[in-house]
Amino acid sequence: MENLIGLALNSVFVGNILLSYFLGMCSFLAVSRNLATAAGLGVAVVFVMALTTPVNWLIYHGLLAPGALAWAGLPGANLSFLKLIVFIAQIAAIVQAIEMVIDRYSPALYTALGVYLPLITVNCAILGASLFMVERNYSFAETLVYGTGSGVGWCLAIVAMAAIQKKLRYALVPRGLQGFGINMITTGLIAIGFMLFAGISL
């Protein structure tokens, strides 16, 4: 249990998927101009990540891992090289399914998130979380915690960035540094802040 709490804190702060593994930068930079849409996308990412990472765990350990097909009489089969294409297809399918469910039951949320949901498919943080899950040999419970924690960490980072950008509009930034340049440097400073959590051990 302590191990899981530690993993949760680590995936949100120190090992933040955006700030220390650089995943999900494209949508982070594109959407962080407006606080409301940033929060909306953040929540959508938490949701999709908490769902896709465990489902990918089940697929990987049930079908693709070396020896996973023993129940089908193929103990020597190793399909793990297929994980990239299977994971991305699964993520695309889940995002599509979520989109249809939201459209059916909550049209207001659908119009708010509408544009961003399809974009999540190509958000590398989602695929990255699934790949890290395989590489680090997480158990199912750990995967559940890690997927949710990474999503929350990403959400925190994009909301913080959107809030800072709002204030940054009043700052005098050198001409060449405006826009992308100052955003990267601000992100670097946020990353330093998040790294300070490394000293906390449970």
Place this chain on the structure above:
Amino acid sequence: MTTAAARPWAAVRRTAAYKETVKALWRANPISKQILGICSALAVTVQLETALVMSLALTGVTAGSSLAVSLLRKAIPRNIRIIVQVAVIATLVILADELLKAFLFDVSKQLSVFVGLIITNCIVLGRSEAYALNHPPGQAFLDGLANGVGYSSVLLGVAFFRELLGSGKLFGATVIPEAFYRAGYVNNGLLVLAPGAFIMIGLFVWLEHTLLERK
């Protein structure tokens, strides 16, 4: 003599292929101008070696997928084009990943998940969606190649400074003389960490924007 040498160059300069290439390398560089594919640009630039391997993998995948999508462009139904493109890209990425594992195992271990993440790199899908789908194979291939090289140039630039200033090495070989350290020089540990990458790329873009504006 000089005019004769300059004339074929001038002819080359007028071709569409040349213009597209220069655009991809400089005026519309995928990373610093279009802000695409940042994720991997930051993650693999601690060392020049990993950055170089990553650049080659990405350039190969972009050029290959642009070529394949362009060849298939008349056969792809409009409404399922995204999934077809992702399938083409994913296949090429798996190939690149397996090749790296076979021939450059150490580097492939260091790159870890980032080779796999080329699939979701916006440059690759972006080029095939925006260019390869409505241009003939030759041009599409060149466009993919040029964008890959444009990406590589930023990647290698950032990696050069991060490795040099962060750990005093280039391609794993120490280049800062021992005497410097004895005189009190210290490697900048921040550059090896994640925040260093963000700040370094921010400064890089600053330089590039300033240079472009001056023209």
